[in-house]
Amino acid sequence: MAMVEIRDHSIWIKHIHGTGDLKEKLMGLAEGDLIELHVDGFRGMWRKMDDGKDGRKTNGIRALGLAQKRWHALQDKRGELVEIKEATDE
Secondary structure, three states, X not given: OEEEEOOOOOEEHHHXXXXXXXXXXXXXOOOOOEEEEEEOOXXXXXXXXXXXXXXXXXXXXXXXXXXXXXXXHHHHHOOOEEEEEEOOOO
């Protein structure tokens, strides 16, 4: 199981702890790629952040739509860990 620390309005991949499979998958995404995740039990769409103007990878993802509202609502729990996993068709 992977956990992510609530620290920002984005999820920085370095703040994901636990099994490395999800972390590696997120690191392999190209800028703008979409991935559906369960974060703290909420299923939503996330977008890999654009690379920097100097070409360096930005190792973070941003929530979209309702997932963004849910993630931003968790900001009062900064420092806490919540479960994160890739959404699959159950």
